[in-house]
Amino acid sequence: MDRRGLLWLVVVAALVLFGPTSCRETPPAGGLTNAATAQTPTAAPADGESTAAAPAAVLADWPELLPEEDTTLSTGIVGQIINKAPPTIMVGDCLIRPGETAQATIKLGRGFGRTTVKEFGGAKLIVTDAAGAEVFSGRTDEKGQLLFERKFDAEGNHFFRVKAAGKVDDADVAPVLFCVYVRAEQTPLAVCDLDKTLVMSGFERVMVGMAKPFDHAADVLGRLVAEKKMTIVYLTHRPDFFEASSRMWIRKNRFPPGPLFTSDVKGLLEGSGSFKTAEIARLKERFPNIQLAVGDKYSDIAAYVTNKIPSVLIPDIQWDKDKRKYWQETLTNLETVNEDVPVCRNWFEIEEALFKDVKFPPKRLIDKVRDTMRLMPMDD
Structure with missing residues (x-):
């Protein structure tokens, strides 16, 4: 077996060891979501009301890269296996049509992506728009999850960042960017x-x-x-x-x-x-x-x-x-x-x-x- 094959074997073994992912059991945060088809997890109680964000510019470019989000997986697979990787925010992009509601399941945990060995319930997460204005905040449930829901009427690239309100498990948590892409059905x-x-x-x-x-x-x-x-x-x-x-x-x-x-x-x-x-x-x-x-x-x-x-x-x-x-x-x-x-x-x-x-x-x-x-x- 070559090096790449051995590497994948380690990854698969670890994923199997730590149990099934929650990604497909809740709205697929990395997949296509809409209000009619997604299976919605219980939203965590919010600390404040969700506020309406200004419409993003149609097909906006990537927002400016913040120093604190410019991180790499420097610990690699070994760091994940020995449980030394810091708590991580996991959230995927959404692709929806105009007039639909995007549902992004945000997860806070430690482990292999949404296959976690530890979840952090009760942690406050803040969602901001690309300009840094807060649009939503809430606390994660017992599974470390928080549901972000928002209806979008116009086509465009709607960028958001998720960050923790403070340290989690005595560690800093890097903010994560995600985007709701709103496109007409016949978009090429x-x-x-x-x-x-x-x-x-x-x-x-x-x-x-x-x-x-x-x-x-x-x-x-x-x-x-x-x-x-x-x-x-x-x-x-x-x-x-x-x-x-x-x-x-x-x-x-x-x-x-x-x-x-x-x-x-x-x-x-x-x-x-x-x-x-x-x-x-x-x-x-x-x-x-x-x-x-x-x-x-x-x-x-x-x-x-x-x-x-x-x-x-x-x-x-x-x-x-x-x-x-x-x-x-x-x-x-x-x-x-x-x-x-x-x-x-x-x-x-x-x-x-x-x-x-x-x-x-x-x-x-x-x-x-x-x-x-x-x-x-x-x-x-």
Whole structure:
């Protein structure tokens, strides 16, 4: 087993050990929510009344980054396992239609995302708008949860921050940004993966805050928003305890605002392809105009094809590999890709495919891989 596989094994074992996540049992804070379909947990008693916030500007950009929220998961998995990570606020983005009520379940706990080993009930949490004005406050219930509900009539990006009123368990708690994205039903969407699609490095570098973006990726997504009026949906198989750090990475690397949806325990155990197939189908039920999906895994492309979404593959091909078995597996995978799917080597090619209608058929890389294989000696 390679290092990445061992790492995931540790993650899965820990998640299973600490029990089921509450993410899917309450309104999916990282998913699509509305008043009609969400199962609502009991809201904690509020210290003060919720006040109406001024409407956010339509498609507002990311708010200014505050020093206290600019944190990385420096403790890594080991820190989580030995229970040395500080208490954490967990809340996901919402994607709703105008006139609907967003329901974001905020959770305060210690552990693996919403799979916690300790919850903090009775803690006061404060929700502010992007400008820092308080819009809501309340105390967490016995499960460490507080429900934030708000109706939005107009399309836009509505940013909020959640912070603790003081120390929790004798520790400072970093504030967390989340957003309610309000979009019309027929808004064009582009679904994009993170790891090895926008993120150049592997998952292990993500965990220690060393992940770098692919050149030109942010520019291309920015063009999709500006010129094609698309909303970017960041759909990743990463577990939910990387939700806040993933959103921070997207912000710091100039990617356009868009809802971020992560996996829970069930999705993590099912695998990336099954998870994304189900999530995209759920997304498409309410926002059917998904015009594009980009990913690096062959299972990603299968998920997109299953949901009849035009897709682009940017495969993670390691051209310095010297094992024939690797190249045979790569060839086999490439040969499964539908001939209509552009297979691009970088985001400059993706830009040409999307904006200049340049064709990048799978055969181009299939031929290159075959040529590489011919130079490979037989494996021992």
